[in-house]
Amino acid sequence: MSARRFFRSPWRTAGYILLVIVTLLWLVPFGQAILTSFRSYDDIMIRGFFSWPRTISLNSYREAWIRGGLSRYLPNSFIITIPSLVLTLLFSSLSAYALARFRFPGNRALYFLYVGGTMLPFQVLMLPVFRLTNALGLYDTYWGLIAFHTAFQLGFCTFLLRNYMRTVPGEILEAARMDGCSEFRIWWQIMMPLTLPALAALATLEFTWIFNDYLWAIILLRSDQLKPVTAGLATLQGQYVTDWTVIVAGALIATVPTVIVFLFLQRYFIEGLTLGATK
Amino acid sequence: MSVKTFRFRLTPYFFFIGPLIIYSIWVIGPMIYTIYLSFTNWDGVSSPALIGWRNYQKLFRDPVFYISLTNNLKWMLCFITLPVIAGLALALVLNRNIPGAKFFKTSFYSPMVLSLVVCGLIWSWMYHPAKGLINETFRAINLDMLAKGWLSDHRLVMWAIIAVGVWRQVGYVMVLYLAGLQGIDPTLVDASKVDGCNQWQTIRHVILPLLSPVTVVVVVISIIDSLRAFDLVSVMTRGGPYYSSSVLANFMYIEAFNNYKMGYGAAISAILFLLSAIFIFIYLWRVLQTELEY
Numbered sequence: 001m002s003a004r005r006f007f008r009s010p011w012r013t014a015g016y017i018l019l020v021i022v023t024l025l026w027l028v029p030f031g032q033a034i035l036t037s038f039r040s041y042d043d044i045m046i047r048g049f050f051s052w053p054r055t056i057s058l059n060s061y062r063e064a065w066i067r068g069g070l071s072r073y074l075p076n077s078f079i080i081t082i083p084s085l086v087l088t089l090l091f092s093s094l095s096a097y098a099l100a101r102f103r104f105p106g107n108r109a110l111y112f113l114y115v116g117g118t119m120l121p122f123q124v125l126m127l128p129v130f131r132l133t134n135a136l137g138l139y140d141t142y143w144g145l146i147a148f149h150t151a152f153q154l155g156f157c158t159f160l161l162r163n164y165m166r167t168v169p170g171e172i173l174e175a176a177r178m179d180g181c182s183e184f185r186i187w188w189q190i191m192m193p194l195t196l197p198a199l200a201a202l203a204t205l206e207f208t209w210i211f212n213d214y215l216w217a218i219i220l221l222r223s224d225q226l227k228p229v230t231a232g233l234a235t236l237q238g239q240y241v242t243d244w245t246v247i248v249a250g251a252l253i254a255t256v257p258t259v260i261v262f263l264f265l266q267r268y269f270i271e272g273l274t275l276g277a278t279k
Numbered sequence: 280m281s282v283k284t285f286r287f288r289l290t291p292y293f294f295f296i297g298p299l300i301i302y303s304i305w306v307i308g309p310m311i312y313t314i315y316l317s318f319t320n321w322d323g324v325s326s327p328a329l330i331g332w333r334n335y336q337k338l339f340r341d342p343v344f345y346i347s348l349t350n351n352l353k354w355m356l357c358f359i360t361l362p363v364i365a366g367l368a369l370a371l372v373l374n375r376n377i378p379g380a381k382f383f384k385t386s387f388y389s390p391m392v393l394s395l396v397v398c399g400l401i402w403s404w405m406y407h408p409a410k411g412l413i414n415e416t417f418r419a420i421n422l423d424m425l426a427k428g429w430l431s432d433h434r435l436v437m438w439a440i441i442a443v444g445v446w447r448q449v450g451y452v453m454v455l456y457l458a459g460l461q462g463i464d465p466t467l468v469d470a471s472k473v474d475g476c477n478q479w480q481t482i483r484h485v486i487l488p489l490l491s492p493v494t495v496v497v498v499v500i501s502i503i504d505s506l507r508a509f510d511l512v513s514v515m516t517r518g519g520p521y522y523s524s525s526v527l528a529n530f531m532y533i534e535a536f537n538n539y540k541m542g543y544g545a546a547i548s549a550i551l552f553l554l555s556a557i558f559i560f561i562y563l564w565r566v567l568q569t570e571l572e573y
Contacts, residue, residue: 033404107291154301183290214395230394
């Protein structure tokens with residue numbers, strides 16, 4: 001429908017204006033955060049939020065980045081997220097392949113175990129996992145966190161990849177099997193390339209999820225030097241309790257990686273979300 | 280059985296044995312172990328000793344437990360109504376090719392890429408009693424009586440936090456419904472129009488029933504998300520003032536890690552587990568049905 005025809009009906013135009021207003025309201029939290037981050041806190045405190053800023057500066061960003069420790073927290077997030085992401089995709093594609101391609105006793109039970117585990121409020125696992133990391137000597141290391149993320153995300157990834165792999169026509173795999181290809185090579189050289197769209201969607205989504213995790217970071221880590229950015233922000237909040245411009249600037253810095261991923265891989269992100277729920 | 284068929288029978292096990300071991304150690308095992316811990320007096324340092332039902336007896340007499348449970352239920356009620364209705368309405372509107380549809384969609388699902396910690400911090404500043412945007416706006420339009428202590432008033436604080444959750448959830452629900460709408464055969468919609476349905480009737484009697492599988496998923500996800508509520512409360516209020524914004528997960532965290540009553544914390548998590556198990560089984564039952572259609 002062309003824009004001109006669309007706006008011919010007054011009701012439709014009114015509805016459209018309402019939609020625009022609601023959308024803009026939806027974006028207000030972002031807008032006010034950005035505006036706040038460039039101002040000084042004293043300026044806002046003395047002259048109010050709706051005042052023309054006296055000065056505009058990057059001071060709050062500098063403060064959050066250097067003294068607030070974000071320059072340390074942000075790399076930590078990547079150190080934790082990327083290995084977890086790679087490992088969980090690798091392991092889940094293995095188990096998904098087994099579930100999608102073979103009939104064996106317990107196939108469905110195993111599938112349900114993964115799906116059920118995905119739905120679990122993960123806080124339920126908090127105390128045993130805390131004890132386990134202590135027992136294994138992984139408490140307060142990157143590896144404890146990486147191991148847990150890898151394991152917990154296996155459920156969702158296996159569920160999604162298994163359903164995707166079932167849509168790959170069996171004849172292709174059968175032909176490879178006839179040619180004497182080993183199962184392991186079929187998985188790696190035929191199934192994995194064919195699953196690439198789902199893997200891309202899943203990687204985008206999982207990156208955001210693992211990157212944004214807060215609970216496990218505060219439970220499995222204690223040292224400030226190891227904290228990812230979510231836990232770091234909570235520390236920053238305690239440290240700058242009276243300076244909201246620094247806290248807000250820090251929060252904005254923390255969103256940069258996921259926003260970049262989202263902007264460039266938006267299609268995959270949405271695909272990942274919907275793949276999981278409509279199958 | 281020849282060696283070759285035997286090897287073939289074993290192949291699937293080679294594929295899932297590694298992942299299954301990891302999953303059992305970190306997810307399945309802990310799930311069972313948490314139930315065991317709930318019957319112990321574990322303090323996090325010394326080894327746990329069994330004390331029977333004592334943690335539960337204490338829990339059922341603890342007023343904070345009931346506050347937290349009620350707050351989780353409030354959260355759940357809001358989550359299965361507001362984002363679902365708003366997300367569905369937005370999906371129905373934005374599924375048509377209206378000008379700027381892409382901009383609208385992106386705006387509504389952008390909160391989803393933010394971590395809950397960031398959402399909590401940004402909103403805490405919006406709720407700031409003195410200079411936050413919300414109160415400043417009310418004062419600017421001479422509605423001073425509406426300028427409240429959003430996070431310090433025990434009657435408002437829970438709703439103020441849930442509002443942030445809703446803000447972030449709407450886009451998610453919208454995306455799921457948009458995908459559901461894409462899957463609807465357009466000839467069914469056209470047919471209803473030929474049969475003389477007006478727009479409302481088409482939505483009510485054709486589109487909504489066809490979307491019901493999506494609705495089941497959306498409601499289950501919303502319920503589970505409301506039971507998972509933790510980050511926002513932890514960042515915005517830590518459950519205060521006087522436990523008025525406490526939720527089960529937060530209550531458990533404080534009992535276990537601040538008060539070192541890990542056994543007691545495990546009892547809270549067992550309750551959380553039981554609550555979620557109901558909905559997980561409903562969901563699995565639905566998955567089983569779609570599986571059988573294959």
